[in-house]
Amino acid sequence: MTALRMSGLFAAVFAIAYTIAFEGHYELFSYHPKLGAFGWGQDAVRDGPVMHWYGAIATGGLAGLAALVLAWPLRQRFLPPLWIGWAVPLGCVAAWGWLLRGFFLR
Numbered sequence: 001m002t003a004l005r006m007s008g009l010f011a012a013v014f015a016i017a018y019t020i021a022f023e024g025h026y027e028l029f030s031y032h033p034k035l036g037a038f039g040w041g042q043d044a045v046r047d048g049p050v051m052h053w054y055g056a057i058a059t060g061g062l063a064g065l066a067a068l069v070l071a072w073p074l075r076q077r078f079l080p081p082l083w084i085g086w087a088v089p090l091g092c093v094a095a096w097g098w099l100l101r102g103f104f105l106r
Contacts, residue, residue: 002075008085013067015089018060023099027055
């Protein structure tokens with residue numbers, strides 16, 4: 001049961017960090033598929049499109065991992081509730097719907 005609750009904490013922190021990283025352009029790295037090159041942060045367009053999605057996934061994953069490392073010693077006294085693993089990501093999905101409303105309502 002401890003692993004399930006701790007994975008819910010990871011999911012919640014990942015969803016929040018991914019949303020902030022992607023919307024605020026705080027990606028860990030960018031990828032240029034035409035060049036096959038990576039750049040740190042939000043790298044400028046060189047030749048062709050630039051992909052920030054992979055960097056946002058990595059940022060969310062690192063934030064979730066950091067939350068797990070920080071919360072691991074507290075698992076004996078405090079376990080996150082089970083609902084946090086699905087309610088927070090669903091809230092982030094609703095936030096993405098709001099953030100992308102201009103794309104759907106053109």
